[in-house]
Amino acid sequence: MAIPATAPRPVTTRRLPQDAGPSGLLDLLPDEPGVLSWLRHGEGLVGWGEVARFEPTGARRFSDAENWWTELTADLDVHDEVVLPGTGPVAFVSLAFADQPGHSVLVVPRVVVGRRAGVTWITEFGDGPVTRVPQARRSPGELRYSSGQLGITGYRSAVAEAVRRIRAGELHKVVLAHDLIATADRPIDPRFVLHGLAARYPSCWVYAVDGLVGATPELLLRRRGGDIFARLLAGTVWPDGESDPDRLANALLSSPKNRVEHRYGIESLAESLRPYCAELAVPDEPSVLRLHNVAHLASDVHGRVGEHTSLLRLTEAIHPTGAVGGWPRDAAVRAIAELEGMDRGRYAGPVGWIDAAGDGEFGVALRCALLRGHSARLFAGCGIVAGSDPQTEATEAAAKFVPVRDALEGA
Secondary structure (H helix, E strand, C coil): ECCCCCCCEEEEEEECCCCCCCCCCCCCCCCCCCCCCEEECEEEEECCCCCEEEEECCCCCHHHHHHHHHHHCCCCCEECCCCCCCCCCCCEECCCCCCCCCEEEEEEEEEEEEEEEEEEEEEEEECCCCCCCCCCCCCCCCCCEEEEEHHHHHHHHHHHHHHHHCCCCCCCCCEEEEEEEECCCCCCCCCHHHHHHHHHHHCCEEEECEEEEEECCCCCCCEEEEEEEEEEEEEEEECCCCCCCCHHHHHHHHCHHHHHHHHHHHHHHHHHHHHHEEEEEEECCCCECCCCCCCEEEEEEEEECCCCCCCCHHHHHHHHHHHHHHEHHHHHHHHHHHHHHCCCCCCCCEEEEEEEEEEEEEEEECCCEEEEECCCEEEEEEEEEECCCCCHHHHHHHHHHHHHHHHHCCC
C-alpha cells in the first residue's frame, strides 16, 4: 500500500546556527503519533509529520521499497545547503523479518532535524517552516506483564527441539525469540521510552518507526558513498551479580558455544557481501561489546561497493544474517517459523533510514517493543547451537528484555 505525498514538492535543508542547535534531538519530538528516531551518542535524525508512506509486503518488499523511493525522490525540488548523509529528503524504514506476511513500512516525515559531526540542520517539506512547542513526556503509569504469542514454557520447548534438530544435522544454528506483553494504565508515550533507552544505552542506535521503538547494538549495514560498514553481534553473557566486567569478557571470549555462534554469524555476513564488494575487511577475531545489561561478541566489517549498489539491495542480500536468523539461512528461517509459531512482524528486521543520495543506515530491530495505545509487545531472542541449554537461553532472553522494561518503567 502506498500513500503519496500530499505536501508541496519543495524540500529545503538549512543549517541551524551553532547557538540555535537543539541540545537534545529527542526533546524536539512533539506529542503526536508517529514520531521517528535514529540516534546514537546524541547524533542522528528525528522526525515527525508524514507526507508519504509505503507499506510493501511479501518477498519483494526490499525491491518494491527501493522502486517507490526512487520514483518519489525523482520528482522532488530539493534545496540542500548542508549536503551531508541524512540531509535532503529522508525515509525512515522498518522492514519485516520474514517474507510472509512481510508487512513493512517506509515513512517520509514532514520535518527532520539532524545532527552529525557538530553540524545541526533541519529539513522541511513545503514552503513554510513548521514549529512545534515541546510538551512534557508522559509516564505510562503502572504496568502489568503477560505472556505473548509464545510464552516462556513454549520458548524452552522450542529451544529444546531446535537443539535436537541441530544435533541431528538439520542445521547448525537458529535464532529463536519469544514475546512479552506489557499493558499500561495510560497510552504509552514513545518519547518516554526513547529517552529512557537513550539515557541508559547511548552507544546503541535508538530508533522509532511506526510504533516500533528500541535500542539496537547491532548495525546491519551503513552506506556512505562507496563505503559500507557493519557491526555484527552474536554470543552473549550477562552479569551474575558477582562477576567483574573483565572476567565476564574473558569468559565470553573463551566460550566455545559463543565462539561457534559468532562464527556462523560473521561467515554468513561475509559470504553474502563478497559478491558486491571490491574490497571487504573481516576481522580474524571478535572483540567484546559491553552494554548496561549484557556483553556481546562483536565484529566490525568494512567494505567498498560500486556507487550504484544501493543500500536496500545490499540489505536484501544479507538479511537475515546468521546472527539473527541462523545457518544455513533457508533452513534456519524455516525452523523459526515452525518452532516459534508466531509472526515476528518487524522484530529482527532492518530498521533505519535512507536518503535520496543512496546513503543510509540500517540496524537490526532488537531490544524493542511495538507500541499500540496502552500496550507494548516486547521481543527477545537467542542464538541456538548444539551446546545450548533451554533454561540458560530463557535466562538470556530475560536479560535482553531488560532495556525496554526499564525504559517503560522509568527505571
